[in-house]
Amino acid sequence: MGKVIAIANQKGGVGKTTSTINLGAALGVLEKKVLLIDADPQANATSGIGLDIDEVQQGTYQLLEHTYKVEDLINKTSSPNLSIIPAHIDLVAIEIELVDKKNREQMLKEAIKPILNEYDYIFIDCAPSLGLLTLNALTAADSVIIPIQCEYFALEGLGKLLNTIKSVQKIHNPNLDIEGLLLTMYDPRLRLSNQVIEEVQTHFKQMVFKTIIQRNIRLSEAPSYGKNIISYDADSKGAINYLSLAEEIIDKNKN
Numbered sequence: 001m002g003k004v005i006a007i008a009n010q011k012g013g014v015g016k017t018t019s020t021i022n023l024g025a026a027l028g029v030l031e032k033k034v035l036l037i038d039a040d041p042q043a044n045a046t047s048g049i050g051l052d053i054d055e056v057q058q059g060t061y062q063l064l065e066h067t068y069k070v071e072d073l074i075n076k077t078s079s080p081n082l083s084i085i086p087a088h089i090d091l092v093a094i095e096i097e098l099v100d101k102k103n104r105e106q107m108l109k110e111a112i113k114p115i116l117n118e119y120d121y122i123f124i125d126c127a128p129s130l131g132l133l134t135l136n137a138l139t140a141a142d143s144v145i146i147p148i149q150c151e152y153f154a155l156e157g158l159g160k161l162l163n164t165i166k167s168v169q170k171i172h173n174p175n176l177d178i179e180g181l182l183l184t185m186y187d188p189r190l191r192l193s194n195q196v197i198e199e200v201q202t203h204f205k206q207m208v209f210k211t212i213i214q215r216n217i218r219l220s221e222a223p224s225y226g227k228n229i230i231s232y233d234a235d236s237k238g239a240i241n242y243l244s245l246a247e248e249i250i251d252k253n254k255n
Helices: 016-029 044-048 060-065 089-098 104-118 132-140 158-171 191-207 217-225 237-252
Strands: 003-007 034-039 082-085 121-126 143-149 177-184
Touching (some): 003 132, 016 034, 016 044, 016 121, 016 177, 016 217, 034 044, 034 060, 060 089, 060 104, 089 132, 104 121, 104 132, 121 132, 143 158, 177 191, 217 237
Parallel strands (some): 034 082
16 A cells, blocks of 8 residues: 655745655656645646646645546656646635535545555645645645755744644544654755754654755756756756655665
8 A cells, every 4th residue: 555645844945845746756766656646725746747737627626625536636747657636726715615524634535545555655745834735634644754944944833733743643643653854955065054954853863864955956946847856957966865865765664
């Protein structure tokens, strides 16, 4: 059965979507079958992987509404072994529409059950909030990756997110695990970046991935071409970092 991993942090601009796309692509290159689910109304994972948002007719909105079968919402990408359920701006309305529904936190979990055996990994790119969309993602997930920016406000809001995860474990998903804390946007020239890494590793120890994602201009450029970093520049630091992270995750999930 495939592992469902939410990539979440209510703080924006920490590398959630970048990590979703590029980790998915890296695992695909390593011959793992991967599905991305874009659960962010901004739909950056959808556009960043090369799909035209304006042409998206069905996606995560319909998945959560249970108006389409999950199999009918999957789009293949140009990257090997990588598919996506895209998002559209209409996803912004889903939290209002689900609020009165019974078991509203379980909608995503129920919707993806038929395809769990078809993928090695299913990644959910969460919105930068702790609303009903993110709650659905955490309820559906086996584990969560938390990207943390190597900058001054890195740990801001992390306690709130960890408390939300504890609440989800207690009420909706007792098996939810933390896959790891992922340090992103690291600049080795900055003393502050090194201080953040030291602080996070001291506080969270084994919870922190060994792989650190370095700040890399090629990584920033790739989405504007609708490409993942491996397709865009396989020799870049960004590509090497995400391939290393993919190998770390494969190794961690061997048992």
